[in-house]
Amino acid sequence: MIEKFKNYMLQQEKTENTIQNYVRNVNQYIKWFEDTTGKEFNKLYRSNILDYKSFLKNVKKTRKGNSLKAETINANLSALIKFNEFLVKTKIQDEIVITDEELVKVQRQKINPTKIDVEDVEKFRQEILENEGVRNYAIVTIMAYSLTRITETLNIDITDFDFKTKELIIRNGKRTKATNNLYERQSNKCN
Secondary structure, X not given: OHHXXXXXXXXXXXXXXXXXXXXXXXXXXHHHHHHHHOOOOOOOOHHHHHXXXXXXXXXXXXXXXXXXXXXXXXXXXXXXXXXXXXXXXXOOOOOOOOOHHHOOOOOOOOOOOOOEOHHHHHHHHHHHHHHXXXXXXXXXXXXXXXXXOHHHHHOOOHHHEEOOOOEEEOOOOXXXXXXXXXXXXXXXXXX
């Protein structure tokens, strides 16, 4: 069933990291279910999902003994939401038993409204170039001026650069922008 779930996510063009995380979280749920009920897993039940959510919130601890953060709980529940969708679409199960409404509300701290000037970015880039080397300088430059995430930047291949149009193609990124013009940075401020 897990292999079919992986294939289902591949067809939806999920990234390898997303697939690995979802599979890991679904496997954790299945282990919890089988350990708790003493029965083999065959489908999702709403009551079990609510019990599992309570387990994640109140019982499960990190390796350091801390309670799980809301984001971690939501990552587990999101995997189950996708898994439930898969089970229904493949007719293993008839009903949706978990939705986004089950996600834990996350209280975010306010973002610091400090603006960073291009000059500050350039000084930082120069520090990286002098002390960390060309590879890290390239990574910081791409992240600073294309606004890509770390994993998106680390997955960039030389073939993703279009040197004629001065564009970088971001494949399998979470953002909707497919390309970023790296040379617009001279006139823009970074936030």
